Amino acid sequence: MSMLFTPYSLGSLALSNRIAIAPMCQYSAVDGLPTDWHMIHLGSLALSGAALLILEATAVVPEGRISPDDLGLWSDAHMKALEPVVAAIRRHSPIKLAVQLAHAGRKASSEVPWEGGANIPPGQPRGWQTEAPSAVPHAEGETVPLALDAAGLTRVKEAFVAAARRADALGLDAIELHGAHGYLLHQFLSPLANRRDDAYGGSLENRMRFPLEVFAAVRAAVPGMTVGMRISATDWVEGGWDLEQSVRFAHELKALGCDFIHVSTGGVSPLQQIPLGPGYQVDFAARIKADTGLPTIGVGLITEARQAEEILQQGQADVIGLARAMLYDPRWPWHAAAELGDQVVAPPQYWRSQPREHKALFGATRLGQR
Incomplete structure (x- = not known):
């Protein structure tokens, strides 16, 4: 058995293999509500043979959406x-099933990618006033966000908690906070x-304070669920967030009962210089x-x-997150199992699709695992 297809647990959540489908925004909701697209899209990915499917960035408040078409979980509706x-x-x-709970901050109120993804100013159709730690826009010429005051910080934290409780009530298995x-x-x-020049800005301890408060509040609200966080391990900008700070932050998360950390990079500044290449973020996860x-x-x-198998064998990560590769090939786990001589779960309706040279590809004994 390859390592990619061995069981693994994130906290109390038992996974049948090491393949997770990472959150991918679909920009296809209406007022935050899912549409037929979500049934088709998520249904297809659910039949992929991966062990974990993380729903896209899901806004905890309307103003926290990246675009007007983002999914939301800010109400019982x-x-x-x-x-x-x-x-x-x-x-x-x-x-x-997991969900990524998110607030876009100053990067909210943006057009969908296939319409250019530009910032939509408040007062324009589909636009609204954004909020952030400080009144600093993401890029020159974009909306200046409102700096969150004490009441705003409480409101946002309570929104994360309320959304987490709804995720629990939905019967989801895990929550990933989008950091x-x-x-x-x-x-x-x-x-x-x-x-900021208050207790939430300046020193590393202060800058970590609000994300850690949000994590702790969510952790306390859903004690029976697996809860983790996605972070950007570096801003790829000199003077920005970096790996050493990420390690310190991860230690603090662990002390609060974090079950996993999902490691990527970048996104906070248009000045970032990212050296793209196969597995370019894996070394950060490894550290x-x-x-x-x-x-x-x-x-x-x-x-x-x-490539995925080697990352696991070398101990650089415990689970492999796939995003665009899974969109391109929604049966990626099937093909990976065939290549590695292993087995994967598939619905019985599809069993007859096994190629002759891979007659044992679909492991019937693993069907029904929850």
């Missing part, structure tokens, strides 16, 4: 609208975005895993089965 999607997946797939890619929690961490012992999800241009 949003929870109810997701129930049929979750129920359909549960009926036909053993995959575990990466230049969104609100990352903005607090990075000195490039956080210019955090080695220094903290936290279960770690590695992600970033991981596209080949043997």
Whole structure:
């Protein structure tokens, strides 16, 4: 058995293999409510053979959406609208389900990518006033966000908690807090975005304070769930957030009962210089895993089965996160299992698709695992 297809646990959440489908925004909701697209999209990924499916960045407040078409979980109506999607997946797939709870901060109120992704100013159709740690725009000429005051910090923290409770009520298996890619929690961490002079700005201890408060509040609100965080391990900008600070932050998360850390990079500044290449973020995951012992999800241009297997064999990550590679090939785990001589779970309706040379590809004995 390859390591990629061995079981693993994130906290109390038992996974049948080491493949996770990372959150991928679909920009296809209406007022934060899921549409038919979510049923089709998530249903397809749920049949992939991966062990974990993490729903896209899901806003905890309307103003926290990246775009007007983002998914949300800021009301019970949003929870109810997701129930049929979750129920359909549960009926036909053993995959575990998580949600990424998010607030976009100063990067909110943006157009969808296929319409250019530009910032939409308040007062314009589809636009609104953004909020952030400091009144510093993401890029020159974009909306200047309102700096969150004490009441605003409490409001945002309570929104994360309320959304987490709805995720629990939905019967989801895990929660990932979005502290990466230049969104609100990352903005607090990075000195490039956080210019505060109160207890939430300045020193590393102060900049970590609000993200840690949010994590602790969510952890306390859903004690039976697996809860982790996604971070950007570096801003790729001199003077910004970096790996050493990320290691310190990960230690603090672990002390609060964090079950896993999902490691990517960048997103807080248009000045970033990212050296793209296969597995370009894996070394950051490896360092955090080695220094903290936290279960770690590695992600970033991981596209080949043997590449994923090597990352695990070398101890650089515990779980492999796939995003665009999974969109391109929604049966990536099937093909990886065939290449590595292993087995993967598939619905019985698809069993007859096994190639002759891979007659044992679909492991019937693993069907029904939850």
